[in-house]
Amino acid sequence: MSGKSLLLKVILLGDGGVGKSSLMNRYVTNKFDSQAFHTIGVEFLNRDLEVDGRLVTLQIWDTAGQERFKSLRTPFYRGADCCLLTFSVDDRQSFENLSSWRKEFVLYADVKEPDVFPFVVLGNKVDMSEREVSTVEAQAWCNENGRYPYLETSAKDDRNVDGAFEEVVRQALAVEEQVEHSVLGFTIDLHSSQSSVSSCC
Numbered sequence: 189m190s191g192k193s194l195l196l197k198v199i200l201l202g203d204g205g206v207g208k209s210s211l212m213n214r215y216v217t218n219k220f221d222s223q224a225f226h227t228i229g230v231e232f233l234n235r236d237l238e239v240d241g242r243l244v245t246l247q248i249w250d251t252a253g254q255e256r257f258k259s260l261r262t263p264f265y266r267g268a269d270c271c272l273l274t275f276s277v278d279d280r281q282s283f284e285n286l287s288s289w290r291k292e293f294v295l296y297a298d299v300k301e302p303d304v305f306p307f308v309v310l311g312n313k314v315d316m317s318e319r320e321v322s323t324v325e326a327q328a329w330c331n332e333n334g335r336y337p338y339l340e341t342s343a344k345d346d347r348n349v350d351g352a353f354e355e356v357v358r359q360a361l362a363v364e365e366q367v368e369h370s371v372l373g374f375t376i377d378l379h380s381s382q383s384s385v386s387s388c389c
């Protein structure tokens with residue numbers, strides 16, 4: 189395992205009621221509340237984990253999905269390393285709204301290169317028997333819109349919740365490593381700059 193812990197900020201977005209708070213609470217505290225209240229504004233929780241030998245502190249920002257809280261959530265998008273676009277498989281409208289969630293994130297997080305930003309899509313509530321969105325359809329949307337990883341979860345049954353957040357870390361780390369490589373690849377020729385300095389005094 190390599191040394192220092194890396195802080196990664198992840199934002200959970202999606203319609204009110206899709207289960208964002210339930211996913212965060214399941215992941216961090218391993219609890220589920222069947223009568224959860226709507227979130228007002230934002231809340232965040234941290235969890236340390238190790239992925240592929242790297243120590244990471246995942247800072248999960250859970251936002252209010254209801255439209256009336258838009259101005260309370262958008263100031264917190266900046267600086268995110270990954271964005272989780274969440275819908276509920278028993279709510280077709282929440283799936284159809286994924287594009288507008290992505291648009292809102294790109295705008296308020298001021299993402300310079302949306303095509304390479306790591307989004308991960310979650311279809312939550314797979315424990316529900318009445319589905320309105322199939323796995324195939326959700327997968328197709330992800331492929332067509334940026335080849336985003338797609339995971340199906342249940343905060344209620346604790347299905348794939350750890351896997352979803354581990355995927356978030358992998359995606360964010362992949363971008364982080366690309367940045368590290370491009371910084372290392374940018375070498376400065378000290379010798380030539382020194383040789384061009386003329387002695388003056």
Ligand SMILES: Nc1nc2c(ncn2[C@@H]2O[C@H](COP(=O)(O)OP(=O)(O)OP(=O)(O)O)[C@@H](O)[C@H]2O)c(=O)[nH]1
Nearest residue numbers: 204205206207208209210222226227253342343344
């Ligand atoms: N069956 C089932 N119910 C779930 C699941 N996840 C959340 N719920 C329920 O769905 C309701 C809404 O969950 P929340 O986690 O509050 O949803 P949210 O996305 O945070 O909603 P906002 O805070 O309004 O944006 C609650 O009654 C939860 O108990 C799940 O995986 N399966």
Ligand SMILES: [Mg+2]
Nearest residue numbers: 208209226227
């Ligand atoms: Mg909530």
